[in-house]
Amino acid sequence: MNLPIGFKAKLLLALSPLFSSATFAEEDMFTPGFSGALSVNVGASSSQSQGNTDDDNAVTNDLESSGKAISQTAPFILGRLQYSFGDTVIFVGNSEEQIAEAQFQGELGIVHRFNNGLSLTTALFGNVPSADEVWQDPYLTNSERITTEQTVAGVRFAMGLHTPLPITLKYAYAYSEVDSENIGVSQALSDQDSKLLARDSDYHRFGAEAALPLNPSILIAPSLYYTLRDAKGDAKSFDKISAQLSLVLNHQQHHLVTTVRVSKAYFSTANPVFKLKQDDDSKGIFSVYSFSEPLGWRNTQIHIMGGYQSTDSDITFYDSENTFISTGFSYRF
Helix, strand or coil, X not given: CCCCHHHCCCCCHHHCCCCCCCCCCCCCCCCCEEEEEEEEEEEEEXXXXXXXXXXXXXXXCCCCCCCCEEEEEEEEEEEEXXXXXXCEEEEEECCHHHHCCCCCCEEEEEEEECCXXXXXXXXXXXXXXXXXXXXXXXXXXXXXXXXXXXXXXXXXXXXXXXXXXXXXEEXXXXXXXXXXCCCCHHHXXXXXXXXXXXXXXXXXXXXXXXXXXXXXXXXXXXXXXXXXXXXXXXXXXXEXXXXXXXXXXXXXXXXXXXXXXXXXXXXXXXXXXXXXXXXXXXXXXEEEEEEECHHHCCCEEXXXXXXXXXXXXXXXXXXXXXXXXXXXXXXXX
């Protein structure tokens, strides 16, 4: 689910792209018993966004720029533990299908496989306390902006139709709440205009994905998503349409996955600070190369990931540009 910038943790995960299909899932996740995976990574990114709450971006001189360019390097760990009863799997940690969309929230969920080739996934997710921040008032200029925590929690469902052309239908709901909401206070707005900027929100996301194998080594996966953000403030509410195309290549120990994504967001009403709607266009490309069982080590992978994403908004303040690269080592058990 495309959540606010604050939900994309400071460990630069927002631009982490796809893992190969083997990283967080066994060949058959329904094999009875315990299984799991652990992935240790280090990543570096460059980000230019007013939503970046790094200390170096705390002061902005005006509202006509998209913030300072911030470079960061940090380690991050992904993992999953699951237990299968045969046709039912209970899991905790990260999910492969969420990683494939650069969503890294921890989850607690269940997957059930029906006899008619249908599978259903239900999972609860949320952010880690004290790990997610936004500016109390992002529009404060020439003074140091103060951060506040943002709480995010939700549930998602995925129904897999294992037909000759595999299709997955998805729905997710999330709620986000800003602890200390002072957005626009520095702009001396009227009470009515201030209410238009309130960021507490309900999110609804609907999606459909298909997998089209071209041959045993090549697969393409088109996807289409619709996201509705119903915020307390109409200037923060939007409808978003996203289209995505993934290309998967597998040859012996080599795996390459590349995903291209574009989206368009339509906001409900004008932002009273800028007198414009925050309509925006986003585009991104994410790619990961992985090599299985290096040096003959069973159930292991090394991988290199990279990504680029940009958002062009009708309000320059909300323009952003991000690049990311990382390398890591994964182990399945």
